[in-house]
Amino acid sequence: QESIKVMVSQVDDYDYGNPICQDVKIMYKDGDQYSDRIVEGFKTMFAFFYRAQSMTITLASLKTHTSILLYSGRFSYAEIPKSPNISSHHGCYWNPVCVESS
Numbered sequence: 001q002e003s004i005k006v007m008v009s010q011v012d013d014y015d016y017g018n019p020i021c022q023d024v025k026i027m028y029k030d031g032d033q034y035s036d037r038i039v040e041g042f043k044t045m046f047a048f049f050y051r052a053q054s055m056t057i058t059l060a061s062l063k064t065h066t067s068i069l070l071y072s073g074r075f076s077y078a079e080i081p082k083s084p085n086i087s088s089h090h091g092c093y094w095n096p097v098c099v100e101s102s
Contacts (some may be wrong), residue, residue, distance in 0.1 A: 006041045007068070014046035021051050026063035 010016075016026075017040055026047045027034040036043045045066045052062040 009048055010042040013043045014050045016040055016043045019044070019047050021056045025065065026057075037097065051056045 008012060017028045017038075019028050019040075020034055020035065020044055021027070023036075026037040026044055027036045028038040028040065028044075040047075045068070048062050048066050050056065051057045
């Protein structure tokens, strides 16, 4: 739900950072140069849609450079126990070479 809210809020910000269109890519200023490795969240995606609508980039470029990221959860390394207290009926704890015997 939160990702959708962020995406909708960035629809009108497609021109954020004054991107240029070069070699069918959206590029942002990086120091003295422009780079296509900079992504401004959904703003970059909407910049591609805007440029495709105005025929500045091709439909193939639009398909190649756009996607929607949906977050399905969060992970915290801080919540992993430092010494796991996991018991096993075979005596294997966190040993990747431990093979179950029959």
